[in-house]
Amino acid sequence: MPESFRGRVEDIRAGRAEPVPARHAATVVVLRDHERHGLQAFLLRRVRSMEFAPGAYVFPGGGVDPRDGDADLAWSGPAPDEWGRAFNADGTLARELVCAAVRETFEETLVLLAGPTAETVVDDTRGDDWEADRRSLLDRTQSFAGFLDRRGLVLRADLLRPWAHWITPKVEPKRYDTRFFVAGMPEGQRARDVSTEADQVSWVRPAEAAERGSTGEWMMLPPTIATLAELAEFDTVADVLAAPREIIAYEPTAEIIDGEAYLVLPDSVARHYR
Incomplete structure (x- = not known):
């Protein structure tokens, strides 16, 4: 870790400083089956002016909005309590996480996991009216429930399917308690080229992206590399969605080793680094 983190690691371990509370967040790995390249994941590169993870390749996602827990919106699929059992969360938080996952994905990519009925999905979100809705969600002048x-x-x-749970290390000045979801790209929809938070997007095979992240060619946070490496074991979107998952919360730690600050990752994640 940068030298600037050493003092904070020591202060937190000695009780001289308190970790920043982690904000609940959701992120979605949007997947598609490509005729030539096989399974691909959608990644955005965050603009370098962002306060958190500037320049990093990430999945669409962000923090929970207080209005994401609105119980009045039309809902199809597993009930919030079922999501809560998967993610070790109460029903209210689980509802917020699912809504945040769908909302943030639409805000950042225009991919919308919603439809006119419980069995259908919107087939195209391009156009000025959809862009206006996206912007009103971004500036919070419209709630997600009101939009739907x-x-x-x-x-x-x-x-959606539950995939992983990662918590930002206590040493970081900005922290998130993030649940990871996976979803297939709805037929007919197209992901947005860039957003206000991203300057580049890529559809890429998980194995290729994990390789670029682990070697440092692409800047990535450990949860992104770990998730991509796991997805590299599957051939199709259907295989990913059908995979059984036991969600374990991972929270890397910061340690002083030989006088320097290091981020210590779980063994199952560290093996993806070179």
């Missing part, structure tokens, strides 16, 4: 209600849409929680 006005358009007569049902949130398709059944299109």
Whole structure:
């Protein structure tokens, strides 16, 4: 870790400083099957002006909005309590996480996991009216529940699957308690080229992306590399969605080793680094 972290590691370990509370967040790995390249994941490169992880390749996602827990929105799929059992969360937080996952994915990519009925999904989100909705969600002048209600849409929680749970190390000045979801790209929709938070996007095979991240060619946080490495073991979107998952919360630690600050990763994650 940078030399600047050494003092903070020592202060936290000695009780002279308190870790920043971790904000609940959700992220979605959007996947597709490509005719020539096989399974691909969608990644955004965060603009270098961002406060958290500037220049890093990430999946769409972000923090929970207080209004994400609105119980009035139309919902199809596993109930919040079922999501809560998967992610070790109560029903209220689970609802917030699922809504945040769908909302943030739409805000950053225009991919919308919702449809006119519980069995259908929006087939195209391009156009000025959709862009206006995206911006109103970004600036919080419209709630996600209000957006779905006005358009007569049902949130398709059944299109998501729980995948992982990562917590930012206590030494970091900005922390997130993030649940990872996976979802297939809805037929007919197209992901947005860039967003206000990203300057580049890529559809890439998980194995290739994990390789670029582990060698340092692409800047990535450990949870991104670990998730991509896990997804590299699958051939199709259907295989990923059908895979059984036991969600374990990972929280890397910071340690002083030989006088320098190091980030210590779980063994199952560290093996992906070279």
